[in-house]
Amino acid sequence: MQAAAVGELSQEELDFLFDDAVDDTLRRFEETGSTVVTDGEQRKPSFATYPVAGLSLATGGVAIPFDDGHTRELPLLTQGPFRYATKAWSYVDAARGRTTAQLKQAVISASALSLMYPQDGIPGYPREAFLDDLVAEAVSEIRGCLERGALVQIDFTEARLSIKLDPSKGLLDSFVDLNNRVLAQLTQEERARVGVHSCPGGDKDSTHSADVDYEELLPGLFRMDVNTFYLQLASEADRERVLKALAEHATGDRRIFVGVIDPIDPRVETAEEVRDRVLEAARFIDPNHLGTTDDCGFSPFGDDTSTSRDKAFAKIQARITGTAMASSALGL
Numbered sequence: 001m002q003a004a005a006v007g008e009l010s011q012e013e014l015d016f017l018f019d020d021a022v023d024d025t026l027r028r029f030e031e032t033g034s035t036v037v038t039d040g041e042q043r044k045p046s047f048a049t050y051p052v053a054g055l056s057l058a059t060g061g062v063a064i065p066f067d068d069g070h071t072r073e074l075p076l077l078t079q080g081p082f083r084y085a086t087k088a089w090s091y092v093d094a095a096r097g098r099t100t101a102q103l104k105q106a107v108i109s110a111s112a113l114s115l116m117y118p119q120d121g122i123p124g125y126p127r128e129a130f131l132d133d134l135v136a137e138a139v140s141e142i143r144g145c146l147e148r149g150a151l152v153q154i155d156f157t158e159a160r161l162s163i164k165l166d167p168s169k170g171l172l173d174s175f176v177d178l179n180n181r182v183l184a185q186l187t188q189e190e191r192a193r194v195g196v197h198s199c200p201g202g203d204k205d206s207t208h209s210a211d212v213d214y215e216e217l218l219p220g221l222f223r224m225d226v227n228t229f230y231l232q233l234a235s236e237a238d239r240e241r242v243l244k245a246l247a248e249h250a251t252g253d254r255r256i257f258v259g260v261i262d263p264i265d266p267r268v269e270t271a272e273e274v275r276d277r278v279l280e281a282a283r284f285i286d287p288n289h290l291g292t293t294d295d296c297g298f299s300p301f302g303d304d305t306s307t308s309r310d311k312a313f314a315k316i317q318a319r320i321t322g323t324a325m326a327s328s329a330l331g332l
Contacts, residue, residue, distance in 0.1 A: 026099045028313045032320045039095040047300040051084040062115045068206035077116045080125030082133040089144030104151040110138040111175035138182045152194045160209040172220045183225040195228030202296030205264040205306045222249045232295035233259040247284040259295035268314045274322020292323045
């Protein structure tokens, strides 16, 4: 991807490499025994900015500081009307002929992309018009993925960060309200196949908001109009305290996928560790409402080489095997 960006590789050559990477990812995913697979977001420049890659944008957007000292800067929109350059259903199309397993497709939240609108506005294109366009594009993207048979995960990693930026939680509430505008345009059947992921980030083995108390996040997060939540937990210092809080929200038809793998920990967890983390969670959450996931993406930005492909799949294998061991112990 870096070579293509400086003209050293043609788009045709890059597409060949993308195809090869997706083939390898899907094959390895299937070999773990997972009943749900993803393309590993191999074609995305980042989990956050793929919809706007290639658009005419400006620098100087919101800067996200990570604990190790590096930052990521979001681009700024310069003109309207706003349209996605790439929608995630195109990744589903590219993966569909390469696997028969159930695909899950990650999409970036509308709230994250809303940060691209400049504070001083765009002449002739007010913020409300931008938000209307953004919601329409986000709905189109999600629905396109669902129509192609994929499950959808909305990446809402800025949720916890928003509390760090605004302890009053006004920013978090505005984010949730915006995302609910998107979800409100989906049918009940469509929303049943959509979930929300939240974590404190995981770029270059560093986080941006792990110091924000989970209990500050959960009431707002669970206002999201979905029943499936994928939540970081493996890297929490006090998992039991978080699980007690989660138990208060794991009501009705809600299903909680708890993180049992820490992608930024260089050590590969054992299946037994995963089993024990699942059994720990089952003390607080009805096992029939419980699932497992990884805390975050292994390399959510295209230039993040902190975790090798082999290590990522070793960790995923531990999750699959350990979850099966826990299911057996729970009689499921």
